[in-house]
Amino acid sequence: MAGVVLKDIRKSYGQVKVLHGIDLDVAEGEFVVFVGPSGCGKSTLLRMIAGLETITAGEMSIGGKVVNDVPPSRRGIAMVFQSYALYPHMTVYDNMAFGLRIAHESKSEIDRRVRAAGDILQLTPYLDRLPKALSGGQRQRVAIGRAICRDPEVFLFDEPLSNLDAALRVATRIEIAKLKEQMPQTTMIYVTHDQVEAMTLADRIVVLSAGRVEQVGRPLELYENPTNLFVARFIGSPSMNIIPATVAEPGDPTLISLSAGRSVRVPIATPSAKAGEAASFGVRPEDLVLAKGDDYLLEGTVSLVEALGEVTLLYVDGPVGAEPMIAKLPGIVDVKKNDTVRLSADPGKLHLFDAAGKAFPKKR
Ligand SMILES: Nc1ncnc2c1ncn2[C@@H]1O[C@H](COP(=O)(O)OP(=O)(O)OP(=O)(O)O)[C@@H](O)[C@H]1O
Numbered sequence: 001m002a003g004v005v006l007k008d009i010r011k012s013y014g015q016v017k018v019l020h021g022i023d024l025d026v027a028e029g030e031f032v033v034f035v036g037p038s039g040c041g042k043s044t045l046l047r048m049i050a051g052l053e054t055i056t057a058g059e060m061s062i063g064g065k066v067v068n069d070v071p072p073s074r075r076g077i078a079m080v081f082q083s084y085a086l087y088p089h090m091t092v093y094d095n096m097a098f099g100l101r102i103a104h105e106s107k108s109e110i111d112r113r114v115r116a117a118g119d120i121l122q123l124t125p126y127l128d129r130l131p132k133a134l135s136g137g138q139r140q141r142v143a144i145g146r147a148i149c150r151d152p153e154v155f156l157f158d159e160p161l162s163n164l165d166a167a168l169r170v171a172t173r174i175e176i177a178k179l180k181e182q183m184p185q186t187t188m189i190y191v192t193h194d195q196v197e198a199m200t201l202a203d204r205i206v207v208l209s210a211g212r213v214e215q216v217g218r219p220l221e222l223y224e225n226p227t228n229l230f231v232a233r234f235i236g237s238p239s240m241n242i243i244p245a246t247v248a249e250p251g252d253p254t255l256i257s258l259s260a261g262r263s264v265r266v267p268i269a270t271p272s273a274k275a276g277e278a279a280s281f282g283v284r285p286e287d288l289v290l291a292k293g294d295d296y297l298l299e300g301t302v303s304l305v306e307a308l309g310e311v312t313l314l315y316v317d318g319p320v321g322a323e324p325m326i327a328k329l330p331g332i333v334d335v336k337k338n339d340t341v342r343l344s345a346d347p348g349k350l351h352l353f354d355a356a357g358k359a360f361p362k363k364r
């Protein structure tokens, strides 16, 4: 089985530079998820690992062997795409067996592998059906089954669930989580736009932006300790509230003044900061609570209430110049538009970033 190592991987299309030097070490059996905004280079990087795109510069190894010039068929990989593209005139069984027949596997070996994949993906009752008689989720499972049959060392997925409706996405996501348990030796690299998929499936998440790696870490590590403003905003939904601030007294804790005129002591050390330096103060919507009494962090006017039953989202017009803040409060909350609310948060849940957007690290 095989890990994947990327060393300073670069990609250009003519003059257009798409990836600017990606370093990444994916361990054997690890499930790594690539996330990032549209166009940041996720698919390009995955297709380079698959061998479907050339590598402009850098070194890529799979299972300890440099594969820069190894064709896709000899890399030990299988890839599942967003559009499942099954052969419409072939049964589920034949769709899964097709690649193995091309590779001249024996009939008994093909049968063994197709049935094993069907078993893993609960497709056994459908093996004789044509794709048109399957739901979208079942078809995507056949596409995954087709990849499993090839017994890959590295399994690549490019947004495999994005053509499915919400309920099927959840069901198929759970199938993929089970697949990971059943194939613990197989390295998996998965591209998605979906935060929940990233958070639930990944051993580690790679956040990409404009062809660069912003941060690599375990899902909750990225959530709790984003190392910069980009990751802070990208991970979590709704996004972290970011409020312009000034360092009033550097130290540990640090006293910051918010543009609204309030000062807050945050239990974060700022050894490199100087008094008067610009900073950004961050607090997640779900970490805000309605303040009792005069001890509050932020005050503002409610411009919109979204009552979802399970949670209530309050959009609060805060400091001048800052975007509206969002507070995500559990359950149903008795607050109306135009009410003035005071919000506070556990000091341990606050984030602080320097003028360049780099986080002052929180203590663990
Ligand atoms: N053949 C090509 N020629 C020139 N530019 C390309 C080519 N293929 C991709 N690009 C550019 O490379 C960048 C990265 O594309 P890529 O498909 O990897 O993005 P992505 O992160 O997968 O986006 P999405 O989330 O929308 O799928 C984009 O700006 C895209 O326009």
Ligand SMILES: [Mg+2]
Binding pocket: 042, 043, 044
């Ligand atoms: Mg893509």
